[in-house]
Each structure stands twice: as C-alpha cells, then as structure tokens.
Amino acid sequence: MPWIQIKIITSKQHDNLLETLLLETGAVSVTFQDAGDQPIFEPLPGELKFWDDIEIAGLYEADNNLHEHQTKIAAAINKIKAMCEPGQHFIYKIEHLEDKQWEREWMIHFHPMRFGQRLWVCPSMQAVPDPSAVNVILDPGLAFGTGTHPTTALCLEWLDSLDLQNKILIDFGCGSGILAIAALKLGAKQAIGIDIDPQAIEASRDNAQRNGVSEHLVLYLSGQEPKNLQADVVVANILAAPLCELAGVIADLVKPDGYLGLSGILNTQSDKVSQAYQHAFCLYPIAEKEEWCRITAVKNKNDGI
Numbered sequence: 001m002p003w004i005q006i007k008i009i010t011s012k013q014h015d016n017l018l019e020t021l022l023l024e025t026g027a028v029s030v031t032f033q034d035a036g037d038q039p040i041f042e043p044l045p046g047e048l049k050f051w052d053d054i055e056i057a058g059l060y061e062a063d064n065n066l067h068e069h070q071t072k073i074a075a076a077i078n079k080i081k082a083m084c085e086p087g088q089h090f091i092y093k094i095e096h097l098e099d100k101q102w103e104r105e106w107m108i109h110f111h112p113m114r115f116g117q118r119l120w121v122c123p124s125m126q127a128v129p130d131p132s133a134v135n136v137i138l139d140p141g142l143a144f145g146t147g148t149h150p151t152t153a154l155c156l157e158w159l160d161s162l163d164l165q166n167k168i169l170i171d172f173g174c175g176s177g178i179l180a181i182a183a184l185k186l187g188a189k190q191a192i193g194i195d196i197d198p199q200a201i202e203a204s205r206d207n208a209q210r211n212g213v214s215e216h217l218v219l220y221l222s223g224q225e226p227k228n229l230q231a232d233v234v235v236a237n238i239l240a241a242p243l244c245e246l247a248g249v250i251a252d253l254v255k256p257d258g259y260l261g262l263s264g265i266l267n268t269q270s271d272k273v274s275q276a277y278q279h280a281f282c283l284y285p286i287a288e289k290e291e292w293c294r295i296t297a298v299k300n301k302n303d304g305i
C-alpha cells in the first residue's frame, strides 16, 4: 500500500501538539528525528529525550480518504504555524512513498564485514563470503549491534585478537548478542549476556539460535544475574557515563588475571573512564576508531576496586 508522509521541521516546543494533531488527522504513525546535529546517546528503555530542533513525520495511508486527510493536514499545519513565535522556524513538505518491506530496508546498508584476522559478521539474508572463516550470522532485530558502529567494531577486533579457547565471557550490554556470539564462535566455552532492555535479550536469543550456540549462551536482564558472577573476559560496550557509574560492578565481574574490554567511549572521555578502573586493572594502550576508543586491561591478581 502506498503512503503519504508529511514532514515538519520545527523546534521541540511543539512536539506534543504536533503529535496529537497528526494522530487526530489520521496519521498511522508519528516519528521524531533530530533536525540538527545533536546526538542523544542511549536513552534508557522507556525514556524519551528530545532534540532542540525536531523533524516530525506523520504517515498516512494513501487510500480513498486521501482528500479528507489532506484537508485536515492543511488545517493542522496552519494551526501550528499560527502558534510559532516570530523567527521560530517551521518548514514542512508532503511526499508520496511507495510501499516496501520497511523492516528490512536498513539491511541494504548491512554487508558482510571482517574484523581482525578470523572473524566475519554476515547479515542473515546474504551469502557468507568465506565459509572457512569464523562467521557470525546476524539479524539484530530491534537491538543495537551489527558491527557497523565503530564501538562494536573495536570490541570485535579485540575479541578476535584474544585466545578465547575454553574461556567464560560476560557481554555486559549485549544488545543483539553480537559480541557474546562472536566470542563463542572464536572458541569460548560459555558466554553470559546481560542487558537492561528485554528486546536485546530477545534479539540475542534469536541470534544465538541462528548461529547454533544457544546451549552456550546464558542471558539475564540486568539485575537478575546471579551474585558473585565472574568471567575470564568481560566486554562492555555501553557509554562512558554508565561505565564510570558501574565501574565497581563491572570490575567485580572480571576474575583476577582476567581481561576487560570497555567501549562506547568518545576519545575525549578516555581519561575519565581509565581513572575509574585503574585501581584494579593494569591498562593497555587505548585503541581508537573515528571519534570512539576502546580501553582494554588485565585485572590485578589480588585487587578490588
């Protein structure tokens, strides 16, 4: 079914009003995006944060009621425009969209990718380029983690460089499960995925099944993992702020002499994160990719944080 989309760019004061007006005029969905360049990193599940300038898109069925929709939309637009203060921007356009398999659209940009020497991540719907390599077959579903983001790529390269044979690994903030599954395919005997988002747990479970490693992957919603959990290797690709806040918890997950990999850190934040972990770990040189970096470390034998 074809669709009509109305896109409005304005400031965030109008977010509620616009959403209501678009829904009242028959929009089947309303989407907000950043209209400037103001990244908001990882809101918590259920948390809604807005940019100062927003692009709001309302999607309408291009059916027999099209004319009725358009009249209503025009009335709604005029109403909002009238509320804008002088100098406040308000731009809109109406476009026709042909129907597609929307939930697969992003996959056009997701191709097999190699990380380090042995590891490939391949989209579930494409052919594997090197069947003799260590291949992770992935469909992230609604969770984060395809390998296309530098923070994930830094972790995958690190995992590829380790000897994981018979090791236990914790993937803290597992998202799609990509790191835990890569570790299992690289030889780890068990992986434990932890995430605050139930959709991440579901995606990790699906991906583990797809890769035939379900038996070796245990998944916990954050807070439900057993006490005193420890692993030979812990990888956490969350953000600098939670990495600092949770330094004690994450450090405790690493066995003495075990390895830690931290990602999701902007280059400018590396000192702060390093400081939060340096009392319990010996830190290795930092690796960088674009504006992101990875901190790796080995845990001191008899130290706590």
Ligand SMILES: C[S@@+](CC[C@H](N)C(=O)[O-])C[C@H]1O[C@@H](n2cnc3c(N)ncnc32)[C@H](O)[C@@H]1O
Pocket (backbone or CB within 6 Å): 042, 143, 144, 145, 146, 147, 151, 152, 155, 171, 172, 173, 174, 175, 176, 177, 178, 179, 194, 195, 196, 197, 200, 222, 237, 238, 242, 246, 264
């Ligand atoms: C950037 S994604 C990383 C996903 C995947 N591990 C990767 O490397 O691509 C971060 C994940 O951490 C989860 N997360 C964020 N804060 C967390 C916390 N405090 N405890 C557990 N998981 C958390 C998010 O829900 C998200 O799935």
